[in-house]
Amino acid sequence: MPSPAPTSRATIGIRSIRSSENLNHKDTEVTETVIGAAIEVHRHLGPGMLESVYEAALAYELVQRGLTVERQKSVPVVYKGLSFDEGFRLDLLVNNQVIVELKCVDALLPIHEPQLLSYLKLTGLKVGLLLNFKVPVLKQGIKRLAN
Numbered sequence: 001m002p003s004p005a006p007t008s009r010a011t012i013g014i015r016s017i018r019s020s021e022n023l024n025h026k027d028t029e030v031t032e033t034v035i036g037a038a039i040e041v042h043r044h045l046g047p048g049m050l051e052s053v054y055e056a057a058l059a060y061e062l063v064q065r066g067l068t069v070e071r072q073k074s075v076p077v078v079y080k081g082l083s084f085d086e087g088f089r090l091d092l093l094v095n096n097q098v099i100v101e102l103k104c105v106d107a108l109l110p111i112h113e114p115q116l117l118s119y120l121k122l123t124g125l126k127v128g129l130l131l132n133f134k135v136p137v138l139k140q141g142i143k144r145l146a147n
Contacts (some may be wrong), residue, residue, distance in 0.1 A: 024126075026095075026097065027097060027098065027126055027127045030067065030094055030095050030097060030098045031098055031127060031129055031144055033062070033065055033067060034058075034062065034067075034094055034098060034100055034129055035129070035142060036065075037058055037061035037062050037065055038058055038061075038129075038131050038133075038138060038142070039138050039139070040061055041054060041057045041058050041061055041133075042054075042133055042137075042138040044057075045057060045133075047104075047133060047134050047135055047136060048134075049104070049133070050104065051091075051102050051103065051104045051133070054102055054104065054131075054133045055071060055091055055092065055102055056071075058092065058100070058102070058131075059071050059092060062092075062094060067094050067095050068094070068095050068096065069092055069093070069094055070090070070092070070093040071091070071092060072089045072090070072091070073089060073090045073092075073093045074087065074088075074089050075087050075088055075089070075090060075119070075122060075123055077122065087122070088119065088122075090119060090123075097125060097126075097127070098125070098127055098128065098129065099116065099119050099120060099123065099125055099127075099128035099129070100128065100129045100131060101115070101116045101119070101128060101129070101130050101131070102131050102133065103130065103131065103132040103133070103134070103141075104132070104133050104134045105132060105134055106134060107132075108130065108132050108141070108143070112130055113130065113143065113145060116128045116130050116145050117145055117147060120145065120146075120147035121147055125147065126146055126147055127144065127145070127146050127147070128144075128145050128146075128147075129142065129143070129144055129145075130142070130143040130144075130145060
């Protein structure tokens with residue numbers, strides 16, 4: 001039996017925050033690849049694992065799909081000209097252009113979106129994905145945010 005055709009963003013129910021009109025083709029291509037890989041990971045592992053397991057599996061899937069991935073990338077915060085290494089760590093940085101923030105929570109909280117938007121602002125990147133793996137079907141846990 002042939003595999004089904006790729007699913008469009010509208011069909012899988014991705015909620016976009018802010019305007020995605022400013023995203024270039026490469027950003028869109030990378031986010032779609034990340035989403036496809038995340039769905040593959042969720043199909044195999046289901047919703048009951050630790051965030052670190054999903055992070056490792058997703059990083060593997062993305063590398064297999066030809067993307068570069070940095071896990072737990074440290075990003076300093078600059079405050080009044082001082083750089084603090086205690087800034088934050090990105091779960092995944094894909095192709096040096098897309099931040100992927102992973103969650104394994106019963107429900108995304110109001111703070112999760114501003115957290116990712118802060119990461120985008122501080123890094124100067126345009127797009128990030130918020131992926132919550134603790135859902136029955138991953139499409140319920142995907143949000144694409146643009147800075």
